């Protein structure tokens with residue numbers, strides 16, 4: 607039995623794990639759970655009450671998107687080749703998830719127009735600062751964050767630029783680009799050009815989020 611990744615029919619917090627499966631070519635079941643199914647019984651299966659969840663070969667269920675993605679990165683050798691490389695990859699992933707993506711999402715989902723404008727301004731500033739820092743301090747390889755080659759940090763960055771930033775650019779004129787950060791652009795492009803990733807991007811269900 608292969609691994610089963612469960613999530614709503616969205617890219618959202620499961621897409622980084624799907625990208626890890628896609629990049630490595632490892633087989634899994636991409637189980638998409640509707641809101642109705644979730645409420646009707648699936649939610650009760652999640653150890654921490656949310657999705658995504660992963661069902662392991664032995665039947666155990668685990669949740670929390672970043673714990674699942676980190677587990678897969680370790681399992682499929684995309685976490686980094688040493689303790690320090692793993693720390694480096696985690697640092698980049700946290701900067702993307704906890705700092706950049708979170709500030710954009712806070713603005714994106716805000717209903718009050720005045721607050722939305724203020725949050726969008728803050729998000730833009732945070733992202734531009736973080737992109738400069740990642741460019742300056744965090745790219746150790748040739749088109750990869752790690753010196754040893756592609757890692758889940760590169761896939762996380764690609765996920766952010768491909769699935770999160772376009773929403774913010776379209777709806778809040780966030781204007782986030784990689785024009786001033788050539789090393790980050792090279793990381794994005796290297797993932798985008800990977801044949802397994804290309805295949806997944808073409809084949810994956812089309813969803814807004």
Ligand SMILES: N[C@@H](CCC(=O)N[C@@H](CS)C(=O)NCC(=O)O)C(=O)O
Nearest residue numbers: 618619649655656657658670671672
């Ligand atoms: N910190 C958790 C958040 C989990 C979470 O809230 N997931 C949402 C979907 S993105 C969910 O399951 N919502 C439905 C619910 O909580 O019942 C993670 O990263 O996995």
